[in-house]
Amino acid sequence: MAKMSKKWVxxxxxxxxxVYAAGLYTTESQASLDLLPRxxxxxxxxxxxxxxxxxxxxxxxxxxxxxxxxxxDHTAEEPTKTVRPAIPTPTKAASGTxxxxxxxxxxxSKYNDGIYSGFGSNRRGSIEVNVTIRKDKITDVEISxxxxxxxxxxxxxxxxxxxxxxxxxxRNVSGATYxxxxxxxxxxxxLSQARNA
Amino acid sequence: MRRTxxxxxxxxxxxxxxxxxxxxxEVEAAINRAFAAFQKVEQACSRFNPDSELMQAxxxxxxxxxxxxxxFEPLKFAWEVAKGTDGAFDPTVGRKLxxxxxxxxxxxxxxxxxxxxxxxxxxxxxxxNARGRTLLLNKPLVIDLGAVAKGFAIDxxxxxxxxxxxxxxxxxxxxxxxxxxxxxxxxxxxxxxPGQSDEVVDILRLTNAAICTSGSYERPSEQTPGIHHLxxxxxxxxxxxxxxxxxxxxFAMMADACSTTAYILGADRGIEFxxxxxxxxxxxxxxxxIERIGGI
Numbered sequence: 001m002a003k004m005s006k007k008w009v010x011x012x013x014x015x016x017x018x019v020y021a022a023g024l025y026t027t028e029s030q031a032s033l034d035l036l037p038r039x040x041x042x043x044x045x046x047x048x049x050x051x052x053x054x055x056x057x058x059x060x061x062x063x064x065x066x067x068x069x070x071x072x073d074h075t076a077e078e079p080t081k082t083v084r085p086a087i088p089t090p091t092k093a094a095s096g097t098x099x100x101x102x103x104x105x106x107x108x109s110k111y112n113d114g115i116y117s118g119f120g121s122n123r124r125g126s127i128e129v130n131v132t133i134r135k136d137k138i139t140d141v142e143i144s145x146x147x148x149x150x151x152x153x154x155x156x157x158x159x160x161x162x163x164x165x166x167x168x169x170x171r172n173v174s175g176a177t178y179x180x181x182x183x184x185x186x187x188x189x190x191l192s193q194a195r196n197a
Numbered sequence: 198m199r200r201t202x203x204x205x206x207x208x209x210x211x212x213x214x215x216x217x218x219x220x221x222x223e224v225e226a227a228i229n230r231a232f233a234a235f236q237k238v239e240q241a242c243s244r245f246n247p248d249s250e251l252m253q254a255x256x257x258x259x260x261x262x263x264x265x266x267x268x269f270e271p272l273k274f275a276w277e278v279a280k281g282t283d284g285a286f287d288p289t290v291g292r293k294l295x296x297x298x299x300x301x302x303x304x305x306x307x308x309x310x311x312x313x314x315x316x317x318x319x320x321x322x323x324x325x326n327a328r329g330r331t332l333l334l335n336k337p338l339v340i341d342l343g344a345v346a347k348g349f350a351i352d353x354x355x356x357x358x359x360x361x362x363x364x365x366x367x368x369x370x371x372x373x374x375x376x377x378x379x380x381x382x383x384x385x386x387x388x389x390x391p392g393q394s395d396e397v398v399d400i401l402r403l404t405n406a407a408i409c410t411s412g413s414y415e416r417p418s419e420q421t422p423g424i425h426h427l428x429x430x431x432x433x434x435x436x437x438x439x440x441x442x443x444x445x446x447x448f449a450m451m452a453d454a455c456s457t458t459a460y461i462l463g464a465d466r467g468i469e470f471x472x473x474x475x476x477x478x479x480x481x482x483x484x485x486x487i488e489r490i491g492g493i
Contacts, residue, residue, distance in 0.1 A: 001473030004281050008474075011277055012448035015270035016352050022266040023237070129203075138304050143201035143208065173387045173397060174370050174408045174443055183203060187304065 111136050111194040117144070118190030120183060127183055131190035141187060198224050204235035205243070205347055206303035207369035211354070214379050216362030224361065231354035231366070238350035241267035242342040244291055245302040245309055252309070254332050255340060261324075261331035269330045271342055271349045271450065278345075278454045279320035282470070286458040287430035289323065291339030292316045294428060298420035313337045319430070343426075347371055348409060348453030355449070366449075370410050373449050374403040391440035391481055398481065401493065407449035411456040412441030412481075429461050437483060438463040444471065444478040445493070452476075 111133050120127045132140035198221075201210045211231055215224045241264075243249035254262045264272075278286045292314040294300070300309045315322075318338035325332060351366050355373045358364040363376035365384055374384035383404040387397030391414045401408070411427055413435065418424040424435045442460040446452035455476060459467035468490060471478045477491030 001470075002475050005474040005476070008274070008277065008281075008451050008454075009447055011274050012352065012451050015274055015349065015450070016356055016448075019266045019270055019353060020356055141203040141304070143203070172365055172367060172372065172374075172384060173389050174367075174372050174410045183208070184303075187203075 110196040111191065112196050114194060115140075116190040116193045118186040118188065118193070120186030120189060127186045129183060129186040129190060131187055131194070133191075133194050138187075138191075141183070143183070198228065200228055200232075202232055202235070203304075204232075205239050205350070205368070206245075207347060208367075209235055209369070210365075210367040211358075212365045213358060213361050214363035214376065219361055227357050227361070230357040234353035234357065235350045235368070237267050238271070238346055238353065241265055242271060242346040242349075243302075244294075244339065244341050244343070245300070247309070251340060251342065255334060255338070258334050258337055261326060261329060261333040263329055263331050266330065269325070269327075269332070271345045272332065272340070273325055273327070274349075274450060275342060275345045275454065276320060276323070276325055278458065282458050282462075284319055284321075284431055285429070285461050286344065286454060287320045288340045288342055288344070289318050289320050289338045290428055290430040291341035292318070293430070293433055294341055294343075294426065295339060297418040297424045297428070299416070299418065299426050311337070311339050314339045316433075344411075344457040345450050345454055348407070348448070348450035351407065351449035371407070371449060371453060372403075372409075373407045375405060377404060388443055388479055388481075389441070392485070398487065399479065401445075401479075403445065406445050406447060407452040408443055408445045409449060409452035409456045410441050410443040411460040412439075413437075414440055427457065427460055436461060436463045439467070440481045440483055440485070442467065442478060442480050444476055445491075446476055 113134050115130050115132045118129050118131060120129070128144045130140075130142045130144050131138060132142075198215070199210070199212045201208060203209065209232070211228055213224050213228060215221075239249070241250045243251065246252060250265060250268050254264055254268070272288075275286075275288045279288065292311060293316060295309060295311060295314075296316065302309075315336045315338055318336045322336045322338060323332070323334055323340070347368050348371060351368055351371060351373045354366050355364070355375055358366070358375060361376065363378055363384070365375070365378070366373045370389065372386060374386065378384045383402040386401045386403055386408060388399045388401065389410065389412075390396035390398050391412060413425040413427060416426040418426070418435075428435055439460060442456050444452045444456040444459060446455060455471065455474060456478070459471050459478065459480075461467075462470050468480070468488060471490045475491070477493040479490070479493055480488040482488065
């Protein structure tokens with residue numbers, strides 16, 4: 001399996017080189033960084049059951065998909081980027097329809113463009129975020145202050161293992177991906193200020 | 198310089214030790230490019246946003262769809278891992294994840310629900326063609342790139358920071374340590390204690406290497422008891438033998454895929470896998486025992 005390991009390392013290296021080279025053709029304007037249209041939504045509960053057809057912008061119809069693509073096309077495309085078909089070819093799937101990904105959502109409210117600060121806190125400390133909103137979409141979330149602390153106490157004993165004492169705070173930790181739940185409050189706080197009342 | 202932003206439902210923290218020759222503007226610009234890599238990968242690979250390139254592409258069945266390099270390359274690597282592990286690692290686990298509630302966009306709260314997806318689909322139902330850079334689905338299915346996309350973004354970001362004396366990219370616990378830290382030594386990385394998030398079970402020293410941790414303790418399913426976000430694609434069940442598996446590799450995308458694979462394989466087969474791949478790793482078992490691999 002050592003051979004497979006070397007192969008994977010080579011693939012990773014090539015993957016990075018390929019994307020990096022492709023990226024060199026894009027201009028680095030601020031506009032090109034607004035790639036993912038994420039609707040700003042002020043923490044309302046989701047509908048309990050999915051609604052047919054959806055009330056939000058993301059409907060299933062082909063016309064809508066084509067329209068959506070046109071309006072959300074990125075600026076600053078690579079010259080080599082191929083054009084996707086505007087309307088996907090229908091398939092012969094059992095249900096006779098295209099695969100549908102329904103999005104269960106509420107209709108988003110209107111927000112004013114700008115950068116807004118929001119605050120949140122949990123048992124570990126406080127967070128301040130700066131949320132950038134452009135055309136009702138969150139384009140950026142930066143954490144401006146991160147007042148969370150790690151304790152300095154001894155590690156709890158583990159069977160068959162030597163205890164490791166921490167002399168100083170370990171600032172860089174590898175662990176299973178912790179969710180961004182703690183930041184949601186801060187992001188919602190920022191959004192609430194952006195709302196066009 | 199240190200900055201922190203949110204991408205891919207993850208806190209992405211970047212520290213740079215500039216060294217004497219870099220100007221503040223250069224460092225700032227490089228960090229912006231590093232974050233831009235996360236944005237691009239998220240836009241291409243997100244399973245949670247209907248506008249992502251991936252979610253748009255999988256709407257088409259039985260016709261090849263041309264896609265960007267940012268989407269093709271992680272797909273290609275993921276498929277290589279799927280083939281090499283005989284499907285223990287399989288990105289088509291996406292629909293199963295959706296069904297257990299791992300379906301919500303972290304910023305908007307919207308839920309993805311791909312009803313027509315065939316939950317029995319496997320990686321064999323997908324064909325990638327390098328010539329046209331196309332993706333072909335032979336069945337309706339949902340692709341989850343969660344085990345490669347973050348690592349890929351980290352690697353792309355790392356490339357932007359290589360000219361500096363040291364840097365550390367920490368994306369929610371998956372890290373790349375470049376060069377040396379502020380005291381001129383390899384970076385000190387703690388392995389999170391599964392039960393107590395404020396504690397670490399060990400401290401490792403890394404330079405020019407990535408470490409990724411797959412674990413059950415942070416993201417349980419809110420819908421299905423006994424399920425967390427790591428699901429064995431072959432059985433539909435979440436493994437229970439280990440609390441976490443941390444793997445060190447030259448690239449984050451590789452560490453990411455290997456920690457996921459080892460975790461899914463579990464007990465003996467996972468350790469065998471890591472040894473065969475000649476990687477270093479650390480496993481925390483469900484009874485809080487530690488297994489060290491590769492002389493770590």
